[in-house]
Amino acid sequence: MFNWLTQYWLSPKSFYHASGRLLPWLAFVCLLALGYGSIAGLFFAPADYQQGDGFRIMYVHVPSAFAAMAVYFLMAVSALITLVWRVKVAAICMSVSARIGVWFTLLALITGSLWGKPMWGTYWVWDARLTSVLILLFLYLGFIALQSVITDIQARERASAILALIGVINLPIIHYSVIWWNTLHQGPSLSAFAQPTIAAAMLWPLLAMITGFLLFFAVILLWRMRNHILLREMRTQWVEALIK
Amino acid sequence: MTAFFNMGGYGIWIWPAWGVTLAVFLINMHFAAREKKAILQRIRRFYNRSPHESITS
Amino acid sequence: MNPLRRRKLIGIVLILLALAAAAALILFALRQNINLFYTPTQLQHAHxxxxxxxxxxxxxxKHSVQYDASGASVNFAITDRLNNLRVNYQGxxxxxxxxxxxxxxxxxxxQAHQFIADQVLAKHDAKYMPASVAKMLAAQARPRT
Known part of the structure; x- marks a missing residue:
């Protein structure tokens, strides 16, 4: 079963073709989700009882923070597959994910500090949540730096996959930091197991934005993975046929 | 309209946050497009230069 | 799964578990330093x-905030519902x-055991609701006499 998966579906060639068919649909739904989320979040969601209109930063902050962590998780899973099964597509997915995830992390930090200044009274505080997300940014940057200094492809992928896997320990720390320690950052507002603490009219745009961010990631990921597949498979007949 | 952009005084925080988000999205799209162009160019150059001796994997 | 891959997978999982345990121990040892603040109760045990x-x-x-006559400084009590601490702040x-x-x-x-604050930051919770709903809830919560 797994061999069939790796050899057929995860072969660079079939992945290239399958992702090419999927991409326009993903882009379309992504546009819908982001369009609805932005308009509803900026215009129609009612102002918060405590933060007034200031809470509208949530619609870009929460999705980017969520995406930063989800992308790292995907990167770590790809790293595991790269190390154990040596699937070429997984190695490419890992490398490309890092180069997108780092942007979401940066975005989460910037939008967070733009939210922190008016609400908390400070751009930055060294509490456990903010610090652990900063560490996530450094993990991404470290991964990219490590990849850029090793020239041999095999060695580069093995070394960076190990780094990606070590860093996965940071994910539960980020998530539970606001529960384990006293922080300035508030507790989680969305959880799979609890009633949301956000009113419905404010919640739907947020869910749409989260979906939109993840789909945007998927679009850029597939787009860039396809680029790298072509580069890697440059000397094969199917790429030659495709180019001509 | 002004009231909308003012956002109850929070506009100076909200608009930069949304603006930087838009910028990051555009940068990511730009990088992907630029990368595609560069890689296609490189492959075309490869095939135009070398006479046919492609290796099938 | 072929034996080599299985060995690799088990090896990676074991290494990750060991790292997670090490991280947990470090974080546990440093827990007081990772906490951003003391609560008034924790403060009594910290010298x-x-x-x-x-x-x-x-x-x-509630009802503890006092502005001084000039309006430049404020005095209020911080509580964790068990203990209180009075704070003086200018700014x-x-x-x-x-x-x-x-x-x-x-x-x-x-020296007089008064707490002088240099910075006051507001914490907000993860509840978001429209002002109208908040008003309604507050009205419901008020005891009927």
């Missing part, structure tokens, strides 16, 4: 010297500062 910087977090006690308060609100203050104790 804080005069003039050393310290952060304290809790809620602004600009964040917009979210109000009675009942979570705050984190940075400052020091002077």
């Amino acid at each position: 804080v010297q005069a003039n050393t910087p310290v952060r304290i977090g809790g809620y602004v006690q 600009v308060l964040p917009t979210l500062f109000r009675e009942g609100q979570g705050v984190v203050v940075t400052g020091h104790f002077n």
Whole structure:
């Protein structure tokens, strides 16, 4: 079963073709989700009882923070597959994910500090949540730096996959930091197991934005993975046929 | 309209946050497009230069 | 799964478990340093010297906020519902500062054991609702006499 998966579906060639068919649909739904989320979040969601209109930063902050962590998780899973099964597509997915995830992390930090200044009274505080997300940014940057200094492809992928896997320990720390320690950052507002603490009219745009961010990631990921597949498979007949 | 952009005084925080988000999205799209162009160019150059001796994997 | 891959997978999982255990031990050992602030109750067990910087977090006690005549300085109590601490502060308060609100203050104790804050930060919770709903809930919560 797994061999069939790796050899057929995860072969660079079939992945290239399958992702090419999927991409326009993903882009379309992504546009819908982001369009609805932005308009509803900026215009129609009612102002918060405590933060007034200031809470509208949530619609870009929460999705980017969520995406930063989800992308790292995907990167770590790809790293595991790269190390154990040596699937070429997984190695490419890992490398490309890092180069997108780092942007979401940066975005989460910037939008967070733009939210922190008016609400908390400070751009930055060294509490456990903010610090652990900063560490996530450094993990991404470290991964990219490590990849850029090793020239041999095999060695580069093995070394960076190990780094990606070590860093996965940071994910539960980020998530539970606001529960384990006293922080300035508030507790989680969305959880799979609890009633949301956000009113419905404010919640739907947020869910749409989260979906939109993840789909945007998927679009850029597939787009860039396809680029790298072509580069890697440059000397094969199917790429030659495709180019001509 | 002004009231909308003012956002109850929070506009100076909200608009930069949304603006930087838009910028990051555009940068990511730009990088992907630029990368595609560069890689296609490189492959075309490869095939135009070398006479046919492609290796099938 | 072929034996080589299985061995690799088990090896990776074991290494990750060991790292997770190491991380957990380090974080547990450092837990007091990772906490951003003391609550008033924790503060009683921590022996804080005069003039050393310290952060304290809790809620602004209801009816405790007193502005001085000039309006430049404010005095209020921070509570964790078990213990209180009075805080003196001169400066600009964040917009979210109000009675009942979570705050984190940075400052020091002077020789007279009064707490002098240099910075007051407001903490907000993860509840978001429209003002109209909040008003309705508050009306419902008020005891009927």
